[in-house]
Amino acid sequence: MFQIYLALISAQTHDQAMPSYARAMQDGDFEAAHRHARRLGGDDGMADAPALQALGDAALLLGYEEDAEDHFRRAQKLQESNDAVRLLSCRNAGWQALNMHRYSAALHCFARIVQDGAATVPQKAEAVLGAALVHHQLGQQAACDDALRQARVLGDAAEDGRWLLLADLLALDCAVRLGVRCAAGLRDHVFWQSAAVRGDHRAQWQRFADAMASCDARRPAPELAARRHACLALLLRLADGERDVMSVLYRHSASDVAMHVEIALAALAGEHVDLAEQSLQRGRHADPRDRRWSLDQRYCQAKIAMLKGDAAAAFKAYAAYTAEALQCLRSETQVIKPLDGMALPAAQPSDDISARLPAKYRRAYRYIADHYRNNDLSTGEIAAHIGVTERALQLAFRENLGMSPTAVLRRMRLDAVRAELLAEDGAGDGILKTAHRLGLKSRSSLIRGYRKQFNEAPSASVCR
Structure with a gap:
């Protein structure tokens, strides 16, 4: 699922400067x-920079994570x-983290x-679609729906109507996936039950059909989007009990492990245990990389064992599934709020900023996270902590973050x-006292920086 949307987004980003690349991406x-x-x-x-950026996207989609990171860093240095x-x-960093299932x-x-x-607007549209994917993967469908509504607003404002097409495809994708996972026969797939789909899929189908029809010869509907649309229809038919769609679905799945799991879930919903087991077996060696949070795959293994009467194997698989689901929820679901009001944790060495820095300089970020309340903290002290010069520290932060350590x-x-x-x-100590306690001395710098970072005055946050 992640690959489809990154590919389509990358194609839209580069279709003017690199049309041959964009066409290949749109074709999958x-x-x-x-x-x-x-x-x-x-x-x-x-x-x-655009060529390096495109090369990084393609490398990430092919599973060449180290190459992708290198291309991305080189592209960033040229900005x-x-x-x-x-x-x-x-x-x-957002797409790399999503690729590794590091949702937070x-x-x-x-x-x-x-x-x-x-x-x-296109950058925000891409980010909101990425956030919707994260929320969906964590079973937080209300937050996903909020992000998709925001994506549609941004899609309407964008010059390229295919941003709206992407938002409609992702909304349909989420609805179908939830419909399968919350089918009557899969009620014990508890991770997804709190996100049970509301109503049916007809509104999403019609909206996406209208979006496809609105594409013209100048900006045709991407083949990859059309294939995903067809694939979703086949998954629903399989979940309704139609065995004969399996051969077509296998042609869609190729070496995609995630797609094999999707097929297995739909087969289980349609009460075809043999097809579900067959699909998992086909995908077993397709992707040797170890991925975090393989909840759907673990559930399928447990469900198949139970339906085949192997109680011991089923219990063991369910126990592993439950433990992984709890660990995922504890480690990934931190602050779930609407995107325009999200308050990011202040000091998390494992958050997105740390992920964007080279390993050596992550220690510097951790040092800042541990000592940011210290009014006297300086770049010299941070640089000395990791044994580099202040200039090296400044360059590393600017090249990888677009920000200085300060x-x-x-x-x-x-x-x-x-x-x-x-x-x-929060207003118990007063705004200025709170800011001073957290290392911000200047009133004017506080108000100016706060407005720039959060698009509102500190007093507006108190009144929320």
């Missing part, structure tokens, strides 16, 4: 897209402004883009101030 041919990006200069030491570096590093870090990255005054420190302090002001008793 990631190998061809990778070749086009290399040919257009993405593998050249003098390559431009001409701190705003561009900051937005691109958030964007890249991904959500932080996408939320920062939505809240960034320098972000364009700006990161200020952002962290402002996040902490906002978190306290939004709390029920």
